[in-house]
Amino acid sequence: MTKKIRIGLVGYGNIGKGVELALEKFPDMEGIAVFTRRNPEELDSKFKAVSLDDILDYKDQIDCLILCGGSATDLPEQGPNLAKNFSTIDSYDNHNNIPHYFEDMDAAAKNGNQVSIISVGWDPGLFSVNRAILESVLPGGETYTFWGKGLSQGHSDAIRRISGVKFGVQYTIPMESSLEKVRSGVNPELSTREKHERVCYVVEKENADRQLIEKTIKTMPDYFEPYNTTVHFIDEKTFKKDHNKMPHGGFVIRTATSANNNKQKAEFQLQLESNAEFTSSILVAYARAAYRFKTDGKTGAFSVLDVPPAYLSAKTSEQLRKELL
Amino acid sequence: MTKKIRIGLVGYGNIGKGVELALEKFPDMEGIAVFTRRNPEELDSKFKAVSLDDILDYKDQIDCLILCGGSATDLPEQGPNLAKNFSTIDSYDNHNNIPHYFEDMDAAAKNGNQVSIISVGWDPGLFSVNRAILESVLPGGETYTFWGKGLSQGHSDAIRRISGVKFGVQYTIPMESSLEKVRSGVNPELSTREKHERVCYVVEKENADRQLIEKTIKTMPDYFEPYNTTVHFIDEKTFKKDHNKMPHGGFVIRTATSANNNKQKAEFQLQLESNAEFTSSILVAYARAAYRFKTDGKTGAFSVLDVPPAYLSAKTSEQLRKELL
Numbered sequence: 001m002t003k004k005i006r007i008g009l010v011g012y013g014n015i016g017k018g019v020e021l022a023l024e025k026f027p028d029m030e031g032i033a034v035f036t037r038r039n040p041e042e043l044d045s046k047f048k049a050v051s052l053d054d055i056l057d058y059k060d061q062i063d064c065l066i067l068c069g070g071s072a073t074d075l076p077e078q079g080p081n082l083a084k085n086f087s088t089i090d091s092y093d094n095h096n097n098i099p100h101y102f103e104d105m106d107a108a109a110k111n112g113n114q115v116s117i118i119s120v121g122w123d124p125g126l127f128s129v130n131r132a133i134l135e136s137v138l139p140g141g142e143t144y145t146f147w148g149k150g151l152s153q154g155h156s157d158a159i160r161r162i163s164g165v166k167f168g169v170q171y172t173i174p175m176e177s178s179l180e181k182v183r184s185g186v187n188p189e190l191s192t193r194e195k196h197e198r199v200c201y202v203v204e205k206e207n208a209d210r211q212l213i214e215k216t217i218k219t220m221p222d223y224f225e226p227y228n229t230t231v232h233f234i235d236e237k238t239f240k241k242d243h244n245k246m247p248h249g250g251f252v253i254r255t256a257t258s259a260n261n262n263k264q265k266a267e268f269q270l271q272l273e274s275n276a277e278f279t280s281s282i283l284v285a286y287a288r289a290a291y292r293f294k295t296d297g298k299t300g301a302f303s304v305l306d307v308p309p310a311y312l313s314a315k316t317s318e319q320l321r322k323e324l325l
Numbered sequence: 326m327t328k329k330i331r332i333g334l335v336g337y338g339n340i341g342k343g344v345e346l347a348l349e350k351f352p353d354m355e356g357i358a359v360f361t362r363r364n365p366e367e368l369d370s371k372f373k374a375v376s377l378d379d380i381l382d383y384k385d386q387i388d389c390l391i392l393c394g395g396s397a398t399d400l401p402e403q404g405p406n407l408a409k410n411f412s413t414i415d416s417y418d419n420h421n422n423i424p425h426y427f428e429d430m431d432a433a434a435k436n437g438n439q440v441s442i443i444s445v446g447w448d449p450g451l452f453s454v455n456r457a458i459l460e461s462v463l464p465g466g467e468t469y470t471f472w473g474k475g476l477s478q479g480h481s482d483a484i485r486r487i488s489g490v491k492f493g494v495q496y497t498i499p500m501e502s503s504l505e506k507v508r509s510g511v512n513p514e515l516s517t518r519e520k521h522e523r524v525c526y527v528v529e530k531e532n533a534d535r536q537l538i539e540k541t542i543k544t545m546p547d548y549f550e551p552y553n554t555t556v557h558f559i560d561e562k563t564f565k566k567d568h569n570k571m572p573h574g575g576f577v578i579r580t581a582t583s584a585n586n587n588k589q590k591a592e593f594q595l596q597l598e599s600n601a602e603f604t605s606s607i608l609v610a611y612a613r614a615a616y617r618f619k620t621d622g623k624t625g626a627f628s629v630l631d632v633p634p635a636y637l638s639a640k641t642s643e644q645l646r647k648e649l650l
Contacts, residue, residue, distance in 0.1 A: 021584035025464040099647050124650045126458065126591075129634050131649045133451065136610045136637035138603075139350040245587075258606060259346035262570075262599035266451075269594070274587035278463075281583060285461045305635040305645050309454050310628075312461035320630050322424050324456045325449045 004030040005291045006061060007284070008086070010052065010078060011068035012036055012043055014246075015091065018280025019066050020045060026284050028314045032061055059085055063294075064287040066090075076101065083108035083116045083301075087290045089283050091121040098124070098303075106301035115293045116301045120286045121279045122270060123147070125304055127252050130268040132305050134254035138264055141256025142187040146174035146195060150248030150275065158223045159200055162216050164208030167236065169243045171199045174251065185255040185263040198229045203239045248275035285312045329355040330616045331386060332609070333411070335377065335403065336393035337361055337368055339571075340416065343605025344391050345370060351609050353639045357386055384410055388619075389612040391415075401426065408433035408441045408626075412615045414608050416446040423449070431626035440618045441626045445611045446604045447595060448472070450629050452577050455593040457630050459579035463589055466581025467512045471499035471520060475573030475600065483548050484525055487541050489533030492561065494568045495525045499576065510580040510588040523554045528564045573600035610637045 005028060009016050012034050023031045033048040035058075040049035050058065065082055067090040069075050075092050082088055083105050092101050098119055109116040119125065123145070131143050152172045159168035174196055181188045200217055204210055214231045217224055234242075249271040256264050272278045286304065289311035293302065310320055330353060334341050337359050348356050358373040360383075365374035375383070390407055392415040394400050400417050407413055408430050417426050423444055434441040444450065448470070456468050477497050484493035499521055506513045525542055529535055539556045542549055559567075574596040581589050597603045611629065614636035618627065635645055 018584070024584075095650070098650055099643065102646055119650055126462070128650045129458070130593075132634040132638055132645060133454070135649070136613075136634075136639075137451070137607045139606070258599055258602040259343075259349075260599065260602070262597075262602055264598065264603050265594075265596040267592075267594045267596075268455075269590075269592045271590040271592075272587075273589065274583055274585065277583040277585070277587055278589050281464070282462045288461075303635075303642075303646055303650050305650065306633045306642070308631045308633050309457040309461075310630040313457055314461075317628075317631070318424065320457060321427055321628055324460070325420070325423055325444055325453045325628055325630065 002028070004028055005288060006030060006032045006063045007287055008032055008055075008058060008062040008065045009034040009045075009047065009068055010055075010065055010082065011074065012038075012045060012049075013068060014276040015280055015283070016045075016068035018274075018276045019068060019283055020047065021277065022281040022284045025281070026288075026314070029284065029287065033058060035065075055082070056085060062086060064089060064290045066283050066287055068283075076104075079116070079118075080104045080108040083114055084112040085114070086112075087115040087294055089117050089120050089287045089290055091125075091279060091283060092119045093121065093124055095124065102301050102303070110300045113299050115290045115298055117286050117290050117293075117303065117307065118301055119303055120283050122282060123250065125279075125282055126270070127250065127268070129304055130252040131254075134252070134266050134268075138254050138256035138258075138266065140258075141254055141264070144182045144190075144253045145250065146179060146253075147250040148172035148174050148196060148248070150250070150272075151243075151246050152198075153246075155198065155200075155223055158220060159202060159217060162213055164205050164213050165202055166205045167203040167239050169201050169239075171201075173197050173199055179251065179253075182253050182255065183265065183267070185257070185265060187255060192226045193228060196227060198224055198227045200229065200231045201239060201243055202231060202233050203236045204233060245273060246275045248272050288312060288314070327353070329353055330613060331355060331357045331388045332612055333357050333380075333383060333387040333390045334359040334370075334372065334393055335380075335390055335407065336399065337363075337370060337374075338393060339601040340605055340608070341393035343599075343601045344393060344608055345372065346602065347606040347609045350606070351613075351639070354609065354612065358383060360390075380407070381410060387411060389414060389615045391608050391612055393608075401429075404441070404443075405429045405433040408439055409437040410439070412440040412619055414442050414445050414612045414615055416450075416604060416608060417444045418446065418449055420449065427626050427628070435625045438624050440615045440623055442611050442615050442618075442628065442632065443626055444628055445608050447607060448575065450604075450607055451595070452575065452593070454629055455577040456579075459577070459591050459593075463579050463581035463583075463591060465583075466579055466589070469507045469515075469578045470575065471504060471578075472575040473497040473499050473521060473573070475575070475597075476568075476571050478571075480523065480525075480548055483545060484527060484542060487538055489530050489538050490527055491530045491533075492528040492564050493525060494564075495523055498522050498524055504576065504578075507578050507580065508590065508592070510582070510590060512580060517551045518553060521552060523549055523552045525554065525556045526564060526568055527556060527558050528561050529558060570598060571600045573597050613637060613639070
C-alpha cells in the first residue's frame with residue numbers, strides 16, 4: 001500500500017472540525033494530530049490532541065499542516081512561525097494584505113525548505129482560479145464577482161456586538177437585476193449598492209429598542225451603510241429553526257467580445273449548504289498539492305494560481321488523461 | 326521592451342483564422358507565419374504564408390506552433406513530426422485516443438527537447454480543468470457534463486452527406502429537465518437520450534423526398550438514433566439568415582454531499598456566440614504556458630491539467646496575487 005499523506009491540524013474551530021470530517025473522503029490522506037493553544041484534554045477530536053507548544057516533536061510525523069486559524073490575528077503570527085518547520089496550507093483571506101503575508105510565508109518556507117500554499121478556499125481560492133483562467137482565455141472583457149446568497153460571518157458578528165441584540169445573522173444577496181445585466185454582456189459599471197444587498201435577522205433582548213437597533217445596523221459604516229439593508233426582527237424559536245446553517249455561494253462571470261463582435265460568456269457558480277465544510281474540503285485537496293510540490297523539490301510560498309489542477313487529484317496523470325480530459 | 330512570444334500557425338481553416346484574429350488581443354505575443362500544405366500564395370492571411378515543407382527554416386524564429394488541423398487525420402500525423410522540432414499547442418479532441426496521442430507527442434517532444442500541450446480548448450480543455458478540480462475538492466459526489474445549445478460540426482456534416490440535402494445544420498441541446506434534476510443534487514443516472522436532444526434544420530434539393538431525408542437522419546446509428554431528434558425543413562433564405570453562426574456552450578456540474586448531509590454544488594457554464602473564436606483564444610493563452618514550461622526547462626507532452634492558472638496570464642505572479650487572488 002502506498003504511504004498516506006500525513007496531515008496535522010492547527011486549531012479546532014469551524015474549519016478545524018470541517019477538515020477532520022472532510023479527511024474521511026480523502027482515502028490517500030490521514031489525520032495525525034490536532035495542535036491547539038487550549039488544554040488538549042478539552043478537545044473532542046478523533047485525532048490525537050496535542051499542545052501547540054509541542055508541535056516540533058511532530059516534525060517527522062507530518063507531511064503538511066492545515067492552519068485552521070483566522071486571518072485577523074492567528075495566521076499572521078502562526079503562519080510564518082510554522083512555515084519554517086512544516087509545509088502548510090492556510091485560508092488567509094485578508095485580500096489587501098495578501099502580498100505582505102505571501103512575502104512572510106515565502107521567506108519562512110524557503111528558510112526551512114518547506115512549501116506553503118496560502119489563501120486557499122473559494123474566495124480567495126477557486127474564484128481566483130476562475131478569474132485568472134477566464135481573464136487569460138477571454139482577453140478584452142470584464143470579470144465580475146458576486147457573493148451569496150450566503151451568511152457572512154463578519155457582518156453577523158457586527159450585528160451581535162450591537163447593544164440590545166440577542167441573536168443575529170446577516171445574508172449577503174447578489175442583486176438579480178445586476179447579475180442579469182452582467183450576463184447580457186453589456187459590461188456595466190456597478191456600484192457597491194448595485195451589486196449586493198444585505199438582509200439581517202435579529203432577535204432582540206427583552207425591552208430593547210428595535211428602532212435603535214435597526215438604525216445602528218443600517219448606518220454602520222463600511223459594513224452596512226453602502227448597501228441596501230433590510231432588518232427583520234424574529235423570535236428566538238424561528239431564529240434557531242431557520243438560521244442554524246452556514247450557506248454561501250457566489251458567481252464569477254466573465255464576458256468578452258471576440259472578433260466579428262461575437263459575445264462570449266463564461267460563468268462559475270457555487271451553491272453551498274455549508275461554507276465551512278466546503279472550505280475545509282478544498283484545504284485538504286490543496287494539501288495534496290503541497291505534498292507534491294515538496295516531492296518535486298520546490299520550496300517557498302505559492303498560491304492556488306500556481307497549482308496545476310492535476311496536483312489536486314488522487315488520480316495519476318494517466319488516469320486523469322483517460323477519465324477526465 | 327520585453328521580447329514577444331513568437332507564434333507560428335499550422336493550417337488556416339476556422340481555427341487558424343480564429344487564432345490570427347485572437348492574437349490581436351494578446352499584446353505579449355506575435356504571429357510570425359502561417360504554414361500551409363496549400364500554395365502559400367493562395368492564403369489571405371496577414372501573416373507571412375509559408376509552405377509546410379519549409380517549416381524547419383523557421384526553427385529559430387518561432388517559440389511555439391499552434392497546430393490548427395483536425396483530430397481525424399491532420400494531428401496524428403503532423404503532431405509528432407512537428408513536436409520533434411517545435412513546441413506545440415493543439416486541440417486534439419478524439420477522447421478515446423488521447424492516451425495514445427499523448428504518448429506519441431511526449432516521445433517526440435522529449436526527443437527534441439520541446440514542450441507540447443495537447444487537447445487544448447474547452448472540451449477537452451476548460452471543462453476538463455473544471456472536472457478535475459471539482460472532483461478533487463468535492464469528493465464523494467458526481468460530475469455531469471452537458472453540451473449546448475450549440476452547433477455540432479460533425480453532426481451537421483453527417484446531415485449534409487445525405488442524398489437530397491442542400492444545406493443542413495444540427496444543434497445539440499441539453500435537456501432542461503435533466504439539468505434541473507442534476508442541479509437538485511439527487512445524482513441521477515441519465516441515459517444518452519435523457520441528457521441531450523438534437524434539432525436539425527434542413528434545406529432540401531429540388532424534388533427531394535422530405536420524408537426519406539427525415540427518416541435517414543433520425544435512424545442514423547450513433548449520430549442520431551440514440552437521441553430524440555427533430556428535423557425542420559426551411560427555405561434557403563431563412564437558413565442563410567438564421568444559421569450562419571457557430572454558437573456553442575455547455576455545463577460542467579458537480580454535486581456532492583459533505584458531512585452532516587449538506588448539499589454542495591459547483592457549476593461551470595459557457596455560452597459562446599463563436600465556438601471557433603473561443604477555442605482559438607484558448608489555444609493562444611496556452612501557448613504562453615508552453616513558452617513558460619520551456620523557460621522552466623521542462624520537456625515532453627502535457628495536458629491542460631498540468632498547467633498552473635498563472636502560466637496562462639500575461640501578468641506576473643505578484644500582479645496576479647495583488648489583483649486576482
